[in-house]
Amino acid sequence: MGIDRSQHSQPRAPLSRQSPLRSKNSKLLAVDSWYGFLLLCASAVVLLIILAIILEIYLQSRQSMHTFGAKFLTTKEWDPVDEVFGARVFILGTIYTSLWALLLAIPLSLGTALLLADIAPALIRKPVGFLIELFAAIPSVVYGMWGILVLVPWLLQHVETPISESQRWGRFFLFDAAPNGNDFLAASVLLSIMVIPIITGIARDVIRAVPQEMREAAYALGCTKWEVIRKVVVPCAKTGIVGAVMLGLGRALGETMAVTMVIGNSPDFSLPLFSPGYTMPSVIANEFTEAPSPLYRSALMEIALILLVVAILVNGAARLMVSLTSRRFRRVIA
Amino acid sequence: MKTFKTAALIGIAASSVLGQAQALTGAGSTFINPIMQTWIARYRQATGVSINYQSIGSGGGISALINKTVDFAGSDAPMNPAEMQQAGRPVLHIPAVVGTVAVAYNVPGLGQGLNLTGPVLADIYLGNIQYWDAPQIANLNRGMRLPHARIFVAHRSDGSGTTFIFTDYLSKISSEWSSRVGTGKAVHWPVGLGGKGNEGVAGLIKTHPNSIGYVELAYATQNQMTYCKMANAKGRFIAPSAESGSLAAAGVPMPADMRVSITNTSNPNGYPISGFTWLIVYQNPARGAEIKRFLNWVIAEGQSFTAQLQYAPVPENVRAKLKAMINSIR
Numbered sequence: 159m160g161i162d163r164s165q166h167s168q169p170r171a172p173l174s175r176q177s178p179l180r181s182k183n184s185k186l187l188a189v190d191s192w193y194g195f196l197l198l199c200a201s202a203v204v205l206l207i208i209l210a211i212i213l214e215i216y217l218q219s220r221q222s223m224h225t226f227g228a229k230f231l232t233t234k235e236w237d238p239v240d241e242v243f244g245a246r247v248f249i250l251g252t253i254y255t256s257l258w259a260l261l262l263a264i265p266l267s268l269g270t271a272l273l274l275a276d277i278a279p280a281l282i283r284k285p286v287g288f289l290i291e292l293f294a295a296i297p298s299v300v301y302g303m304w305g306i307l308v309l310v311p312w313l314l315q316h317v318e319t320p321i322s323e324s325q326r327w328g329r330f331f332l333f334d335a336a337p338n339g340n341d342f343l344a345a346s347v348l349l350s351i352m353v354i355p356i357i358t359g360i361a362r363d364v365i366r367a368v369p370q371e372m373r374e375a376a377y378a379l380g381c382t383k384w385e386v387i388r389k390v391v392v393p394c395a396k397t398g399i400v401g402a403v404m405l406g407l408g409r410a411l412g413e414t415m416a417v418t419m420v421i422g423n424s425p426d427f428s429l430p431l432f433s434p435g436y437t438m439p440s441v442i443a444n445e446f447t448e449a450p451s452p453l454y455r456s457a458l459m460e461i462a463l464i465l466l467v468v469a470i471l472v473n474g475a476a477r478l479m480v481s482l483t484s485r486r487f488r489r490v491i492a
Numbered sequence: 493m494k495t496f497k498t499a500a501l502i503g504i505a506a507s508s509v510l511g512q513a514q515a516l517t518g519a520g521s522t523f524i525n526p527i528m529q530t531w532i533a534r535y536r537q538a539t540g541v542s543i544n545y546q547s548i549g550s551g552g553g554i555s556a557l558i559n560k561t562v563d564f565a566g567s568d569a570p571m572n573p574a575e576m577q578q579a580g581r582p583v584l585h586i587p588a589v590v591g592t593v594a595v596a597y598n599v600p601g602l603g604q605g606l607n608l609t610g611p612v613l614a615d616i617y618l619g620n621i622q623y624w625d626a627p628q629i630a631n632l633n634r635g636m637r638l639p640h641a642r643i644f645v646a647h648r649s650d651g652s653g654t655t656f657i658f659t660d661y662l663s664k665i666s667s668e669w670s671s672r673v674g675t676g677k678a679v680h681w682p683v684g685l686g687g688k689g690n691e692g693v694a695g696l697i698k699t700h701p702n703s704i705g706y707v708e709l710a711y712a713t714q715n716q717m718t719y720c721k722m723a724n725a726k727g728r729f730i731a732p733s734a735e736s737g738s739l740a741a742a743g744v745p746m747p748a749d750m751r752v753s754i755t756n757t758s759n760p761n762g763y764p765i766s767g768f769t770w771l772i773v774y775q776n777p778a779r780g781a782e783i784k785r786f787l788n789w790v791i792a793e794g795q796s797f798t799a800q801l802q803y804a805p806v807p808e809n810v811r812a813k814l815k816a817m818i819n820s821i822r
Contacts, residue, residue: 235680236680237679237680238651238676238677238678238679238680239673239674239675239676239679239680240674240680306695306699307695307699310699311699314699314700336642338644338685338700339699339700340685340696418649418688419688419692422685422686423649423685423686423687423688424681424684424685424686425680425681434685440649443650443688444649444650444651444678444686444688445650445651445678446651447548447549447551447552447650447651448549448550448551448552448650448651448652448653448677448678449551449651449678450551450554450569450572450575450677451574
């Protein structure tokens with residue numbers, strides 16, 4: 159009897175406690191759905207803002223599109239006085255500086271990322287990782303000031319002048335211009351310094367995401383550390399690393415202040431690294447506030463549109479690649 | 493970080509306080525901004541009326557005036573015919589100060605006082621003269637040791653009133669310049685590197701030996717830069733200063749609407765690369781009485797603050813005409 163009662167009372171007790179709990183649950187569920195709705199609204203607002211921006215830039219650039227058509231992309235002239243506008247030198251300048259920046263940044267960033275993910279002990283990994291994240295947070299105008307005051311004079315004195323005066327290298331097509339200091343080289347070096355933290359940070363996370371089991375399996379087969387990195391870790395993380403590089407490229411393409419401060423702002427494009435150039439963001443930043451005529455403003459808007467399209471494409475490709483990598487690992491583990 | 497936040501909070505608080513007492517708003521020229529802020533502070537002390545001026549650039553100021561979001565615009569270039577048409581109703585251009593553009597240089601071993609003429613300056617900026625010891629420069633500067641070094645040419649990369657005055661002068665003095673390049677706040681430069689803002693050009697000049705560039709006078713003197721004496725239309729070499737800038741305005745006949753370029757003045761003591769900065773208002777604005785009062789103050793008491801900030805005052809003979817113009821505001 160006694161046992162029986164206790165058996166009865168046991169299920170009853172949680173039951174009596176359950177009813178307020180269930181009502182609390184349904185209240186929570188209502189709150190949940192409201193919360194979900196709010197989040198949906200928030201993300202819809204973000205999306206709408208982006209669409210509105212694209213639409214507005216498109217509308218503003220229509221006059222220039224009508225006037226210059228597709229020639230806008232290939233015309234070399236940029237003459238605000240005669241109102242002849244073409245984006246070629248800016249597009250080329252943007253791509254050229256960004257590619258050189260990546261070329262300089264990739265080995266350094268990937269080396270650092272591998273070190274931080276696989277090789278270094280925690281004693282080094284933590285402070286170095288922290289410093290790199292700190293670098294990413296420095297405002298670009300600060301990089302620009304450092305560029306003007308330190309990097310440009312240093313490059314001019316210790317890199318450009320010796321190279322252009324040397325018999326052997328002075329006539330090489332990449333160096334065959336009177337050194338200026340404010341040129342493609344300065345812009346590319348500065349950009350590479352700015353994108354290194356981005357590429358390093360993302361590449362490190364992607365490399366860390368490679369399952370430990372795969373490394374262990376490789377070690378078990380007798381691979382050395384270098385072989386594990388080269389044959390297992392890097393191939394696995396390849397798409398993600400490419401994505402990290404593309405995100406760095408996105409930053410380099412859109413960087414405005416720092417580049418404007420060191421590139422020389424000369425609407426011309428030539429291959430030598432010692433010649434001054436111009437980029438799409440720089441010309442917008444420089445000329446937009448004082449562009450008096452509607453056509454002039456519209457041409458600048460069309461440059462903004464081109465820049466936006468390029469940035470969206472690069473970013474989209476990068477995201478796709480990063481997500482492909484992580485999906486593959488999920489499959490590998492499964 | 494903390495100080496940043498505090499500063500931002502104070503800023504917000506201050507702007508909301510000002511927002512309540514505000515009577516007039518203006519926008520435009522960055523060149524006039526330092527003296528405009530002084531004027532605003534002093535005008536407020538004198539009359540209790542507060543004014544908000546945003547230095548967003550001359551073009552932006554003119555658009556804001558046309559869109560009727562401000563009471564007055566500050567501009568380093570007069571409104572062009574298209575803008576006058578957009579404005580719809582008559583506008584007045586009131587010269588508020590004279591801006592002077594210094595041609596600064598950095599040549600090691602060369603002190604203050606290099607002489608240049610307009611045509612030589614144009615040839616340097618066209619790329620026709622490439623070395624400091626070119627005979628055209630040497631002939632103007634006998635006794636100065638000019639190095640055989642390439643001239644590093646610097647100019648503004650951003651659209652600016654300073655560039656407008658500079659290119660307006662070169663267009664007047666050189667037919668090659670006016671046909672190949674022309675006058676504008678931003679132009680297609682045949683040679684040289686662009687720096688953003690006065691500080692950008694000053695930075696280029698300072699970091700590059702054998703360089704030449706143009707900056708606002710105040711910027712050149714505050715940074716102890718060496719700058720040229722320019723030959724004016726009477727052939728005299730004049731150093732840029734508040735006085736010589738002001739005299740430049742006195743040497744040019746004033747049209748009724750005051751939309752006039754004062755570069756290449758015929759005043760024998762005037763500096764040739766100078767220009768007005770105008771305050772532009774509608775002739776029948778919404779707050780006519782307030783605007784009239786402020787503009788009258790600017791061309792009278794306001795002019796006394798020009799010297800300390802290295803602006804040139806509007807000459808006396810022009811001010812008399814301006815008074816009549818301002819009083820036509822209804």
